Amino acid sequence: MKRTLLTLALVAAAGTAGAQTTVTPPSVGSGTVTTPSVTPGGVTTPAAPGAPAVGGATIMPPGTTSGGATMPSITSPSVTAPNTANLPAINAEGSADARAKIEADGYSNVQGLNRGADGKWRGKATRGGANVGIVVDAQGKVATE
Secondary structure (H helix, E strand, C coil), X not given: CHHHHHHHHHHHHHHHHHHCCCCCCCCCCCCXXXXXXXXXXXXXXXXXXXXXXXXXXXXXXXXXXXXXXCXXXXXXXXXXXXXXXXXXXXXXXXXXXXXXXXXXXXXXXXXXXXECXXXXXXXXXXXXXXXXXXXXXXXXXXXXX
């Protein structure tokens, strides 16, 4: 099939290249110039080896059966929640501890502290006149979000 398409493309390109004849008129002198008309030649496409004849033949698409192919099975990865039972530094009632760490780091107006499943405390605080998101990890390190 690729070979047939390549042959057709080459024949079509050759046919259009031959039809593009450049005519340069002679230099203008005292006579008149008549430009000859150019008519394109006919293009015939030879039958490609192994291709079926085009004269009324019906070409059927290949069947849609699997032909013995098997689809691989796909398994979803398992997802487990992090184990927060052995997290150090901040305990379950540790919002006061987290607030103290945040204020000791130079923040004020600490609000909305919530502990996530990853054991980190998240909330909002003010520093230098800007309200920013803050995080305190299980080791007590304060960072902005």
